[in-house]
Amino acid sequence: MSEVLRVENLVRDYHVAGGLFRKPKTVHAVKGVNFSLDKGRTLAIVGESGCGKSTLARMITLIDTPTAGQIMIDGKRAETGKSLTREMRQKVQIVFQNPYGSLNPRQKIGDVLMEPLLLNTDMPVKERRDRAMAMLKKVGLSSEHFNRYPHMFSGGQRQRVAIARALMLNPSFLVLDEPVSALDLSVQAQILNLLADLQDEFELTYVFISHDLSVVRYIADEVLVMYFGEVVEYGSRDAVFGDPQHEYTKTLFAATPRADVESIRARLARKQQLAANS
Numbered sequence: 001m002s003e004v005l006r007v008e009n010l011v012r013d014y015h016v017a018g019g020l021f022r023k024p025k026t027v028h029a030v031k032g033v034n035f036s037l038d039k040g041r042t043l044a045i046v047g048e049s050g051c052g053k054s055t056l057a058r059m060i061t062l063i064d065t066p067t068a069g070q071i072m073i074d075g076k077r078a079e080t081g082k083s084l085t086r087e088m089r090q091k092v093q094i095v096f097q098n099p100y101g102s103l104n105p106r107q108k109i110g111d112v113l114m115e116p117l118l119l120n121t122d123m124p125v126k127e128r129r130d131r132a133m134a135m136l137k138k139v140g141l142s143s144e145h146f147n148r149y150p151h152m153f154s155g156g157q158r159q160r161v162a163i164a165r166a167l168m169l170n171p172s173f174l175v176l177d178e179p180v181s182a183l184d185l186s187v188q189a190q191i192l193n194l195l196a197d198l199q200d201e202f203e204l205t206y207v208f209i210s211h212d213l214s215v216v217r218y219i220a221d222e223v224l225v226m227y228f229g230e231v232v233e234y235g236s237r238d239a240v241f242g243d244p245q246h247e248y249t250k251t252l253f254a255a256t257p258r259a260d261v262e263s264i265r266a267r268l269a270r271k272q273q274l275a276a277n278s
């Protein structure tokens with residue numbers, strides 16, 4: 001299997017300026033994180049609020065510059081800031097929790113999808129349009145949606161648009177930052193199934209940031225648990241869920257409702273059905 005992402009000793013400190021009654025201080029948000037991820041796999045990063053998940057996500061999305069350590073994407077070292085190349089930038093895309101916030105309300109969905117091609121390729125307009133139409137269908141929308149505005153879509157449909165946009169430039173991996181947390185439970189299942197189907201079909205690679213362990217159990221191949229900026233557990237989903245080693249992980253699991261066993265069974269059944277039909 002080919003390695004898509006490798007993170008080595010990644011550190012991020014924030015220097016917080018002092019005030020009249022406050023001393024300056026350094027927040028150690030991420031303290032030396034290591035992991036690697038192969039093509040077609042999903043790594044879930046879990047932990048409580050403030051443990052450093054978003055900081056780690058911003059660094060691997062190449063938005064934020066690490067204080068120390070390195071990020072390798074497709075075997076090449078990724079630079080950030082002014083040294084970030086367009087080629088490297090295109091390799092990583094992110095889907096946020098709230099797709100409405102990341103969609104321009106005055107831009108039609110077709111233009112949202114064609115924009116990455118317009119900005120990053122020399123593709124003629126007809127091809128851009130065809131690609132955008134094809135992508136709409138891949139995420140379960142239709143050509144009728146092409147000329148509609150974001151406010152005309154439901155939350156789940158907007159998240160489908162955000163996923164479609166993230167895939168337009170064939171990235172090496174997607175960072176999914178709490179992608180279903182803002183959705184109703186039934187819609188969450190639809191989006192998770194869509195992500196699973198797209199992954200099966202196109203061998204996509206996901207870094208899935210979440211605080212919801214039932215979602216993680218459903219989608220992840222590997223799990224990394226963070227606690228105060230450190231990795232306290234890292235391994236296959238079955239190993240981490242089946243036999244958590246660290247006290248923090250045990251507490252985290254004990255505080256979470258039982259995983260959604262039915263949806264896991266349903267996914268396995270669907271996979272078996274697909275295999276039987278092929």
Ligand SMILES: Nc1ncnc2c1ncn2[C@@H]1O[C@H](COP(=O)(O)OP(=O)(O)OP(=O)(O)O)[C@@H](O)[C@H]1O
Nearest residue numbers: 014016027029047048049050051052053054055056
């Ligand atoms: N720009 C910043 N300046 C100073 N401190 C920061 C900054 N961004 C994050 N932090 C601190 O770094 C630590 C990790 O924050 P981070 O947002 O990465 O955690 P998180 O696990 O993603 O939490 P949440 O799920 O609430 O977003 C926290 O203590 C936070 O207060």
